[in-house]
Amino acid sequence: MLWRAFDMKNRRKLFSARDPFDLEETEERFVQAMRENCRFQYKNCPPYRRLCRHFGFRPGSLKTTEELGRLPFIPTVNFKRRKLFSVPEKSMILQATSSGTSGRVSKIGFALGDLWCGLKMVLRIGSWRGVFSIRPAHYIVMGYKPYRGNQTAVTKTAFGATLFSPALSRTYALKYNESKQRYEPDLEGVIRALQKFSGGRKPAGIFSPAVFPVRFMGFPSYTYFLLRQMEERGIFLKLKKGSRIMLGGGWKQFYKEQVEKEELYRLAKKVLDVDEENIIEFFGAVEHPILYCDCERHHFHVPVYSRVLIRDADTLEPLPMGQMGLVNLLTPMVKATPILSVMTDDLGVLHPGSECGCGLTAPYLEVIGRVGLKDIKTCAAGAAELLNQ
Numbered sequence: 001m002l003w004r005a006f007d008m009k010n011r012r013k014l015f016s017a018r019d020p021f022d023l024e025e026t027e028e029r030f031v032q033a034m035r036e037n038c039r040f041q042y043k044n045c046p047p048y049r050r051l052c053r054h055f056g057f058r059p060g061s062l063k064t065t066e067e068l069g070r071l072p073f074i075p076t077v078n079f080k081r082r083k084l085f086s087v088p089e090k091s092m093i094l095q096a097t098s099s100g101t102s103g104r105v106s107k108i109g110f111a112l113g114d115l116w117c118g119l120k121m122v123l124r125i126g127s128w129r130g131v132f133s134i135r136p137a138h139y140i141v142m143g144y145k146p147y148r149g150n151q152t153a154v155t156k157t158a159f160g161a162t163l164f165s166p167a168l169s170r171t172y173a174l175k176y177n178e179s180k181q182r183y184e185p186d187l188e189g190v191i192r193a194l195q196k197f198s199g200g201r202k203p204a205g206i207f208s209p210a211v212f213p214v215r216f217m218g219f220p221s222y223t224y225f226l227l228r229q230m231e232e233r234g235i236f237l238k239l240k241k242g243s244r245i246m247l248g249g250g251w252k253q254f255y256k257e258q259v260e261k262e263e264l265y266r267l268a269k270k271v272l273d274v275d276e277e278n279i280i281e282f283f284g285a286v287e288h289p290i291l292y293c294d295c296e297r298h299h300f301h302v303p304v305y306s307r308v309l310i311r312d313a314d315t316l317e318p319l320p321m322g323q324m325g326l327v328n329l330l331t332p333m334v335k336a337t338p339i340l341s342v343m344t345d346d347l348g349v350l351h352p353g354s355e356c357g358c359g360l361t362a363p364y365l366e367v368i369g370r371v372g373l374k375d376i377k378t379c380a381a382g383a384a385e386l387l388n389q
Contacts, residue, residue, distance in 0.1 A: 010033040020121075021303055022304060027065055035059055037335065041340065073341040076287045089109065093110055094115060096286050108339065126291075128293075140216045142217065142219050143173065144158070144183055146159055161246060173218065175189075197239065217246045218248065223264070225257075231267060231270065243274055244279070281293075283300050285342075287344075301356070307330045308329060309328040311325050324349045327367070346369070347368040
């Protein structure tokens with residue numbers, strides 16, 4: 001079987017890089033890993049091979065960074081309409097799905113080597129941002145409580161984040177109602193847990209839950225709703241030093257309620273006494289499982305494991321830094337599914353790293369918002385149609 005013969009040594013070396021943001025040093029390795037992955041997908045995924053042939057692209061032509069822009073991309077919506085795998089499903093270690101807020105879900109498969117690369121990435125990025133600790137903590141998960149029917153990547157990721165330090169407890173904001181067969185919010189339960197973990201006005205004894213820090217993980221939308229509700233009700237707490245708020249998953253269907261980050265930082269300080277420096281945000285997608293973690297100035301610098309292209313919404317040609325367009329994400333991480341280049345329906349801008357001021361030279365991505373499928377009138381739809389034939 002052809003898929004067993006590919007070792008992907010360049011991918012392995014790329015994900016072993018010591019500096020997760022040294023793009024210049026890893027530029028050649030990244031291109032080699034992308035060519036390696038493209039050859040694999042070309043030989044083992046017939047729909048992907050048809051896509052490449054349609055655009056006259058051959059994996060061997062991918063030799064320089066500039067040619068990454070010629071690599072055929074797949075719109076993320078296509079993964080919501082059909083399965084696209086490059087290895088047998090029985091050979092996959094894991095399959096993860098998107099949250100399905102649009103009614104359809106993407107299903108992405110991962111082989112053992114894919115997960116091993118992902119683990120090394122998380123350890124490297126997490127160590128850089130200082131999210132790992134041996135000190136136990138109580139976790140407030142502003143997302144879904146796992147249950148057997150939930151295979152979404154955002155649920156798995158949120159639970160995985162509770163392993164960044166020993167978890168004394170896990171309190172979930174969204175719980176599954178078996179009788180109604182749906183998730184329901186439980187913000188009252190979260191508030192009660194926070195009151196217990198803060199100790200209120202009573203001095204904390206040695207065995208009190210209030211002697212340990214609290215770590216939030218999950219959707220910024222529900223975190224904001226919780227903090228705003230507590231402010232309106234006059235519930236102000238002081239969490240233990242070392243508490244953190246880690247955000248990920250975006251605002252999803254609550255994009256109309258989205259507020260500026262500064263408002264979220266203000267509420268966190270006022271309601272929970274958590275400083276801005278202890279608020280960390282993550283960005284990613286099931287179709288592009290690369291961990292983007294904000295720097296101290298809250299910018300998403302591009303790590304060595306990926307590259308970001310901004311494309312003109314009409315011509316799909318790559319745009320220079322500083323111009324807004326559709327976000328095209330590239331990575332050689334995954335072998336089991338052809339997601340080495342995916343086109344999102346997000347609008348974004350790529351900025352030079354020097355504009356940030358945090359010290360990182362890697363460019364950073366600013367996500368402006370989601371345009372929605374009905375607003376994208378480009379030949380990206382043609383690529384999706386071709387793949388569905």
